[in-house]
Amino acid sequence: MGKGVRMKVIEIKNLHKTYQSNGQEVHALRGIDLDIESGEFSAIAGPSGSGKTTLLNVMGGIDRPDEGDVIISGQTMKGLSESELSKIRLNRIGFIFQAYNLIPVLSAVENVEYVMLLQGVEKHERREKALAMLRDVGLEKESHRRPAQLSGGQQQRVAVARAIVSGPEIVLADEPTANLDQKTGSSLLDLMKNLNHERGTTFLFSTHDPMVMDRAERLIRITDGRITL
Amino acid sequence: MKMIFLLSWRNVWRNRRRSLVVITSIGLGILMMFFMMGISKGMNYQMVDNTISTSLGHVSVHRKGFLDNIKPSYSFVPDEDFMERMKSSKGFSWAPRVKVQAMIRSSESSRGVMIAGIDPERERTVSGIYEYTSKENGSDFLKSSEARDILISKRTAEKLDLVVGDRLVLILQDVHGEMTGEALTVKGIFSSPVGDFDKHVVFTGLKNLQRITGIGSRISEITIKAENRDLSYRIKKRVEPWLKSTDVVVKTWQEMAPSIVSAIRLYDSMMYVFFAIVFTTIVFSVANTMVMAIMERFHEIGVMKCLGTKPLNIFIMILIESLNLGLLGMAAGMIAGGLVLGVLTVTGLDLSFFSETMSILGSGTVIYPVVTVKDFFASMVIVSCTAVIAALYPAVKAARIRPLKALHFI
Structure with a gap:
């Protein structure tokens, strides 16, 4: 699948977020405006504490802004209940975490199936899609291994498979290569780039890894809670 | 739902030693319950039967x-x-x-x-x-x-x-x-x-x-x-x-010897108190285990919620996990209890060193335990309820975990 007409997947309007850290007020986001279009392969880059993870959390409906709004494919996230946010996370967003965060008691294929299971996909279809996805990320032979039996790179590949198997509108990846060596990280980025190219999956990373920044088609720099172009 | 059962079952075995300790404690509780219930009921049965066979009969016809x-x-x-x-x-x-x-x-x-x-x-x-x-x-x-x-x-x-x-x-x-x-x-x-x-x-x-x-x-x-x-x-x-x-009346043994009926009721009440103590201990033991299990999996549960798992599913998963512990403990207790009571049903429990007391009670010195099918079902219901009650607090706690907080929790 190529990249045809690009549509806005995420619109961010005047996003503000303040939180308390060690008794001090930290302004993590100070009026962010940003649009992410379908098929993008973008990275939010900035030093530690610049607000990139907070921005990703708010975009993913894990955190709520103090001010402003996040609109996913025309659906505002403002004023949504926890359960409605949970539904958006389930059906529209894929997550890749820095520490892989696979469910340790489930095998690779069961981890990939998990989101589809929550979506109510029928068992046979679920298993078929999960195995196909594992094949795409090069882990078909490891499908019945549990996370503890996989290397860090393999676990992150399973996490990628889990994030995109149900066809989310956007995949948010929080420093996906931070725990991987350069070679494995590079190979993972190649994989995601391929998936972006072939499936048109929209990827948005938060990173301070120069390798990720180099591969990103669009680099969004953030400093002290503000986007700096 | 099948995945929830699968997760719950596998989670039980994540910390094998801890789960085995809980299962053993529940099993011992059940074994004690069956033993005490069997002996107490056996003693009551023998006391009644001996009184009936010596003096009362089951029914008596006599003048008012x-x-x-x-x-x-x-x-x-x-x-x-x-x-x-x-x-x-x-x-x-x-x-x-x-x-x-x-x-x-x-x-x-x-x-x-x-x-x-x-x-x-x-x-x-x-x-x-x-x-x-x-x-x-x-x-x-x-x-x-x-x-x-x-x-x-x-x-x-x-x-x-x-x-x-x-x-x-x-x-x-x-x-x-x-x-x-x-x-x-x-x-x-x-x-x-x-x-x-x-x-x-x-x-x-x-x-x-x-x-x-x-x-x-x-x-x-x-x-x-x-x-x-x-x-x-x-x-x-x-x-x-x-x-x-x-002028002539018909009386059952229960009407002729209300003191025996009261004694049986007293025995039963004492057993209920004993069971309540045993199961309260089990409740806290299981609840403690589940709280520990949830604290260990705080981050993981947060990730599950991030991925879109509903709080209700987390709640059910924890309840089933606790129920698994309870049912495994119950199976262990029933097998052990069945074996012990099976042997005692044949050999009897010789309490002749209490012969004076046993003679006063009228139960005989060798007690043959009695456990009915109803008792087995009652204990199944009690253990299941106990496991569910024990898991309520941890399950609510797990269901309320906020994904953001959990993601930052290592």
């Missing part, structure tokens, strides 16, 4: 007020129609008795007793006195209803220094209120599991006692033995309409 006034004047003549029905009835056995308060005296001592006049043949079908009578050293059961023989307990024989073949004097009040006496020969010595019975009851032939008391063909009661003790009310309902005299 007889139980409070065991005197010849409270005797009655059952009408012919009633007796005909009794003779032709099936499903129970019966025997007539005359009961009178009396005194027996030997050359050494004397003792106040209740003497029962029995029909030796019929009595064998309603009571255990024949089995309790020694057939050794010349001792034997009564052979005739008319003979001037007497059966006394081993305890009474020792107290009065009597042996088989000795004579004692029976002194009682006849139907006219006059004191009368008779010399009787000790025909046999009996020993029952009920200490109080042995201390206060002696037997002679029915016609012999009718003659001594001067009551003619009157009797004090008709004792009925049903196929089992639970049929007593049914037998009462069957027999009652056959009576024409309103």
Whole structure:
């Protein structure tokens, strides 16, 4: 699948977020405006504490802004209940975490199936899609291994498979290569780039890894809670 | 839902040692529960059965007020129609008795007793006195209803220094209120599991006692033995309409010995208190384990919520995990309990070192445990409820985990 007409997947309007850290007020986001279009392969880059993870959390409906709004494919996230946010996370967003965060008691294929299971996909279809996805990320032979039996790179590949198997509108990846060596990280980025190219999956990373920044088609720099172009 | 079950099951085995400790503690609780319940119920059953087989019978037909006034004047003549029905009835056995308060005296001592006049043949079908009578050293059961023989307990024989073949004097009040006496020969010595019975009851032939008391063909009661003790009310309902005299009543063993019924209730209540203590311990043990398990998986549960898992699914997952622990513990306890009780059902639990106490209770010194299918089902329900109750707090806590907080929790 190529990249045809690009549509806005995420619109961010005047996003503000303040939180308390060690008794001090930290302004993590100070009026962010940003649009992410379908098929993008973008990275939010900035030093530690610049607000990139907070921005990703708010975009993913894990955190709520103090001010402003996040609109996913025309659906505002403002004023949504926890359960409605949970539904958006389930059906529209894929997550890749820095520490892989696979469910340790489930095998690779069961981890990939998990989101589809929550979506109510029928068992046979679920298993078929999960195995196909594992094949795409090069882990078909490891499908019945549990996370503890996989290397860090393999676990992150399973996490990628889990994030995109149900066809989310956007995949948010929080420093996906931070725990991987350069070679494995590079190979993972190649994989995601391929998936972006072939499936048109929209990827948005938060990173301070120069390798990720180099591969990103669009680099969004953030400093002290503000986007700096 | 299948995945939730799968997750719950696998989570049980994440910390194998901890889960095994909890399963073992639940298993031991169940084993103790079955053991205590089995022995307690067995003791109650034996106490009731022994009391029924020595004195009460399952049902008794007698004059109103007889139980409070065991005197010849409270005797009655059952009408012919009633007796005909009794003779032709099936499903129970019966025997007539005359009961009178009396005194027996030997050359050494004397003792106040209740003497029962029995029909030796019929009595064998309603009571255990024949089995309790020694057939050794010349001792034997009564052979005739008319003979001037007497059966006394081993305890009474020792107290009065009597042996088989000795004579004692029976002194009682006849139907006219006059004191009368008779010399009787000790025909046999009996020993029952009920200490109080042995201390206060002696037997002679029915016609012999009718003659001594001067009551003619009157009797004090008709004792009925049903196929089992639970049929007593049914037998009462069957027999009652056959009576024409309103002065004669039918009483079940429960009505005649309310103190036994109260004692059983007291035992049961004590068991419930014991079970409550055991299961409270289990609740806290399981709850503690589940809280620890959730704290360990705080981050993971947060990730699951991030991925879109509903709080209800997390709640159910924790409940099922706890239920798995409970059911495994219950299976272990039931297997162990089944084995222990299975062996004890054959060998019995010998409590002869408490023989004095057991004699007072009337249960015998060897207790055979009794556990019913109902008890098994009750314990299944109790353990399941306990496991679910124990998991409620941890499950609510897990369901309320905020993904953002959990993601930052290492």
